[in-house]
Amino acid sequence: MTTTKKTKTVKWGDEPKLGWVEAMYLPAIVSGVATALKHAFSGKTTTRQYPEVEPTIPPNYRGVHRLNRDEAGRVKCVACYMCQTACPANCIEIIAAPAPKDDPKWKDRDKYPETFTIDELRCIYCGMCEEACPVDAIELTSIYDLTGLTRQEMIYDKEKLLSVYDQTVNSGNDPIRTNRGALGPASLEAPTAKQGPPPPGQGRHG
Amino acid sequence: MFEYLKEIWPTLWPTLAAIGVILAFVPFLGLYMTFIERKLAAYVQDRLGPNRVGPFGLFHAIADAIKLFLKEQTIPAHVYKLLYFIAPTFSLMTAMFALVVMPFGPVPTEYSSGFRYIVAPGIDIGILMMIAISSLSAYGIILGGWASNNKYSLYGAIRSCAQFISYEIPLGLSIIGIIAAAGSLNIEQIVAAQGGPFWNWNMFWQPVGLLVFFTSALAETNRLPFDLPECEQELVGGFHTEYGGIKFVLFFLAEYTHVITVSFLTSLLFFGGWHFPGLTGPVDSSLGGMLLRTFVLVFKVGMVVSFIMLLRWALPRFRFDQLMGLAWKGLIPLGLVNLLCVAVVLTFDLPKHLLSFTAIFIFVGSLISARQLQFTINRPRSAGRPSIAQTTSEVTI
Ligand code: SF4
C-alpha cells in the first residue's frame, strides 16, 4: 500500500507596496472622508428606538420561565425533579407533595409540587429544564425585559410562574411549544404502552 | 485710583467685555462641541446618536456636564499632589490664553473705540504670540503625565512632547509664507491683505501652505488621526488616565479650545477671515455689516470644525514612526519648498497666482519623493521574504 502524499499550495503574503499616489496619503484621506460623508448624509440608520419600537422576538427565544396549566387549570408539573436535575445552574428548587387523594379534582395525580421556585438571576436561560420535562410543564417564554429592584423579587415561586403562563399563553407570541405529549398522566393524550414514544420528527425536538 | 479708573474706562470696558464673551462662550461651545461630535459620529456610523434628553437630545451636553461636575473627586494615592492639580488648570489656561490675540469677529485695522471682537487689538506680533502660547500647552499635558506617576500617562506625555516639537516646525514654516505676503504679523492685517476678490484668499494661491498648516495644526490639537498622547487602545487614556470628574473636564475643554483656536486660525489665515464675495473691503462699523461679517467668520469656523470632527471618523490613527516621518520627511520639506516659492514670487514681483500652478508641481514632486522614500522604507523589511511575484510554493504534507 502506498501512502498518498498531498501537495498543497501555500500562498505567501506580503504587504502590498504603496504606489506613487498612495504614498502621499492624500487620495486615501479623500476617499475616507468621502465614505464618511456618504454615510453621514445617507439618512439611513440601523438604530432601533427600543422602548418605543419593540423588537420582534423569534418563537424559539429563551426568556422568562412559566409553568403550564392543564385543562383543569391545575399546575401541569408532576414534581418529577427532572428539570431540577438537568439544570446546570442549580436554580430550580422543588418540594414535592402527594396529591390530595380525597379531593376528586386531584384523583388522577400522585404528586404535585408544593413549592416550585426558580432563581431567575441565577438561571443561564439554557432551556435544559424545558427539554427535560416529561409532561411539558415548564417552558421558556419570549419575555426578554426582565427587571427587578431586589434579588428577592427575582426568585419566582409557583404562583408567579403560573401567572406568567396566564399572561403569555394567549398573547400570540408564546403558544405552548413543547407539545411532546409523551409521558405522564398530566400530558394531553397519554400514549398507551404499546404505542411507545412518538416517532422522531413529530415533537418539537424530533 | 478712582480718577485713574475713570480715565481709562473707555479703553478698559471693551477689553473686559471681550474677555467676558470669550469666557462665557468657549466653555459653552466646548460643551456643545462634544454633543455635535457625538451626533456627527453617529451619523457617519449610521446611528442616531444621543436623542433622549430634550428635543433632538439637545440637553445631553448639559446632563453630561452636570454628571461630570457631581462626580466624586478621587485623588489616586500615588500622584504628586501639587502638579496633579496644576496640570489641568494649566492646560486650560494656556488654551484660553491663545485666544487673546484671536479676532472672533471683524476687527478694523485701525484702532477704534467701543466694543471690539478681540481682547487685545492691534498687537504687532499677534500670530507669533499665538504660536508661542499654543506650544506652552504641551506643559499641561507633560505635567499631567508626570504627576500621574503612571507609566501609561508618562508615555502619553512623552509622545505629545515629541509630537509638539516636531509639528511646531512645519506649522511655523507654513505661516511664514502668509506673513511674508501680508508683510505683517498682525492677524487683522493678514486678514485685510486677503480683501478684494475671493481668489485673493490665501488658500487659493498657497494651497501647499494650507495643507501643511492644517495638518500640523491638527497634530497640535492632539486629535485623531494624531491623538497618540491619549490613544485608548494602547495607553488606557494617555496623560489623563488618572484624572476624573471636573479635572478631566478641564483637560477635555482644553482640547476643544484648541480645536476652536485652530479652526479660527485656519479661517483667518487661509480662508479670508470675514471676507466673502460681496463683503470685501475695510471693516465698517455699521451694525449690519458687523453682524454679517461675524456670521461669515463663524460660518467658516463652523465648517472647519465640522471637517476636523469628520476627519476623526474617517481616518485611522498614525503609528508613531509614521507620525514622525510625516513631519520630518513630508511636511517640513514641503513647507520649505512652499516658502521658497513664495519668496521667489514676492521678490521678483511675479503674479501671485503663479503659485497656484507651482502647487501642482510641488504635489507632483512630492509624489516622486514619496515614491523614493517608499523604496527605502520597504527594502529592508521585505528582504528576507519572497516577494508577491513568487508567492506560491509547493509544500508536501
Ligand atoms: S433555563 Fe437552564 S439554567 Fe435556567 S432554569 Fe432552566 S435548566 Fe436551569
Ligand code: SF4
Ligand atoms: S421536569 Fe417538568 S414535571 Fe418534572 S418537576 Fe420539572 S416542571 Fe415539573
